[in-house]
Amino acid sequence: MARWLSWLLIPVMLGLGYLAGEHWLRPLVAPVDPATTVIQAPAGCELDARGCLMPVNGVEIRVRGPERIPPLERFALRLEGSTSLEPLEVSYIMTGMDMGLHRFEFEPEGSGHWLAESVLPVCMSGRMDWLARVRVRVDGRLYELHVPVLLRRE
Numbered sequence: 001m002a003r004w005l006s007w008l009l010i011p012v013m014l015g016l017g018y019l020a021g022e023h024w025l026r027p028l029v030a031p032v033d034p035a036t037t038v039i040q041a042p043a044g045c046e047l048d049a050r051g052c053l054m055p056v057n058g059v060e061i062r063v064r065g066p067e068r069i070p071p072l073e074r075f076a077l078r079l080e081g082s083t084s085l086e087p088l089e090v091s092y093i094m095t096g097m098d099m100g101l102h103r104f105e106f107e108p109e110g111s112g113h114w115l116a117e118s119v120l121p122v123c124m125s126g127r128m129d130w131l132a133r134v135r136v137r138v139d140g141r142l143y144e145l146h147v148p149v150l151l152r153r154e
Ligand SMILES: [Cu+2]
Pocket: 094, 097, 099, 123, 124, 125, 127
């Protein structure tokens, strides 16, 4: 085989490996309903008091948390949007690791605002990085907002 051809194979194989991971492995640890549009938080933001501002079908939704989230302590994940926003639930996962089910319901907190009381366990491996998957409906369509959650001890 020509040398240039074997070099060309490297990015192709890497690409195929990545696609296989995304399509077959990721759904195993974090299945997402195919009718759901996933919206990633903008780079650099996380679930803290500032939160993440995310555009969802013309509606600006802010996903906020408290100043600091220690493991095993209750905290509120807040959604601030408009009244056309219908929150469904939030579930928390750890990417690439089965941490069990951590799913919480939203309750209304005034016009266009909701909160979900949540609590996250200690990870035996010492990891503190979680991902909040906030499921909402806007104008009859399903969305899942992905927001990084970093736990911090005192
Ligand atoms: Cu873990």
